[in-house]
Amino acid sequence: MPISTARSCMKEIVSARFSLATSLRARGAQFLAVSLAICVLASFPASVFAKQKKKISRTVTGVVLDDANNPIVGASVELTDVQTTKKVAIYSEEGGRYEFADLNPAHDYEIMALDKSISSDVHKVSMLDDRDKIVVILRIPPPKQ
Numbered sequence: 001m002p003i004s005t006a007r008s009c010m011k012e013i014v015s016a017r018f019s020l021a022t023s024l025r026a027r028g029a030q031f032l033a034v035s036l037a038i039c040v041l042a043s044f045p046a047s048v049f050a051k052q053k054k055k056i057s058r059t060v061t062g063v064v065l066d067d068a069n070n071p072i073v074g075a076s077v078e079l080t081d082v083q084t085t086k087k088v089a090i091y092s093e094e095g096g097r098y099e100f101a102d103l104n105p106a107h108d109y110e111i112m113a114l115d116k117s118i119s120s121d122v123h124k125v126s127m128l129d130d131r132d133k134i135v136v137i138l139r140i141p142p143p144k145q
Helices: 003-043
Strands: 058-065 076-081 087-091 097-103 109-115 123-125 133-135
Touching: 058 109, 076 097, 087 097, 097 109
Parallel strands: 058 133
Antiparallel strands: 058 097, 076 087, 076 109, 109 123
């Protein structure tokens, strides 16, 4: 093989190696840039990309009535969170109305009213009920003679 041909082959081999090295460096830089972009995006909380969900809560409202359907003002209305056993009590207002707001829809509740040592039946509010506003009418029976 003549020297000029050998030199020509060597130049082609060096050129090919240089092209390959340059190509690998470019691909390495691309890979690094893509990897960096993925890491940056993964570090953001999902809430940045997701639509903001409105706060979901439940309200239990109703009236306390006697056996003649007259509203009872000032009756104690007690709500119990079945999961946490936390109890909250309020008094019925004008017209016998009461309201418990901002309740967790993933919890079950029990509600009852008490007036003059006489209580209504216990009503249950289930987490399976998907309504946001639940109306419960609490009836207090007359005193036993």
